[in-house]
Amino acid sequence: MVAYYYMKNNNPSPIKYIYFISFTLINLVIELNYYLSNDITYVNGNIIEIVIVLFAPIFVNKKFFYLVFLVLVSNLSLLV
8 A cells, every 4th residue: 555655656766665674574573473482593594685685786776775784684683
């Protein structure tokens, strides 16, 4: 719904931030819940995180790339 609103108003630039931040927050909550409730060490990541980091500088601006990089590094530092 939010993406539709921004597309309808000819302002699609915030959509990538909304999708990335919501994906990362949901993923962080799920992984923290899973790994804190079990006695398992964090040994793997998500392939979509690598894809986002690899393709962010090609298709979007530096601001989005730095946001992705900093959020993913902080996400991994919280989990490890």
